[in-house]
């Protein structure tokens with residue numbers, strides 16, 4: 001595998017990088033997803049904000065509107081309980097409203113509880129795989145016709161350091177991120193020859209969000225990069241500058 005490092009400092013996205021693009025972000029109400037939705041809107045995209053908590057999605061909506069971005073769409077959806085029918089319905093709504101999808105950022109994730117495999121709670125294992133892997137698979141599958149309808153489309157999966165090199169006690173979450181890398185690669189290989197859809201992953205690295213605080217409660221959050229600071233790679237992979245990048249695993253830091 002080629003885990004290329006992205007040079008955050010040298011990448012300067014054009015202001016209109018994502019002009020008129022239609023982009024769906026999962027987990028758009030908080031943390032990295034919220035920052036990505038705002039950054040994409042700032043660069044000209046119309047966003048579909050998908051997430052669990054409607055109030056948080058509304059906050060992202062308000063921030064985008066206040067900053068002068070295109071009015072986004074809010075799509076509340078709990079990826080834990082969503083069924084194939086729910087994804088089909090979402091695809092139908094998107095087809096009706098937009099007719100295509102230029103970008104899909106799989107960002108929402110569930111950390112679960114860190115524990116040794118020996119003690120891993122089985123119910124938690126299922127829940128983690130459902131949100132982090134099964135939901136990404138079903139959402140990708142239902143959106144593929146929309147992605148193929150775009151002139152050029154980007155699917156971005158969110159990985160983690162523990163999805164590339166495993167670490168003790170990260171159990172269900174680490175395994176879900178390895179599966180995420182696998183899904184990204186299988187998709188990239190399938191799309192390589194006959195479509196203009198590309199598939200890549202990002203490892204955000206340690207970032208100041210509530211998920212990070214849950215995993216490292218004793219850590220000083222001010223020592224970490226903010227979601228806004230890691231946006232260059234999210235913009236690079238979403239925009240035309242990466243049109244020939246497929247099947248790659250990038251690092252945000």
Ligand SMILES: NC(=O)c1ccc[n+]([C@@H]2O[C@H](COP(=O)([O-])OP(=O)(O)OC[C@H]3O[C@@H](n4cnc5c(N)ncnc54)[C@H](OP(=O)(O)O)[C@@H]3O)[C@@H](O)[C@H]2O)c1
Pocket residue numbers: 026027028029030031032033050051052053054056077078079080081106107108109110131158159160161203204205206207208209210211212
């Ligand atoms: N922060 C880091 O240091 C770090 C490091 C490596 C990888 N990552 C990855 O980066 C991504 C973003 O994480 P983050 O740090 O920004 O976490 P975060 O602030 O906790 O945000 C996670 C987002 O996922 C949404 N979400 C969780 N469960 C969901 C469900 N069942 N249905 C729909 N949405 C759901 C949350 O919505 P609600 O708020 O409504 O629950 C929230 O918007 C994740 O894939 C994570 O694994 C983060």
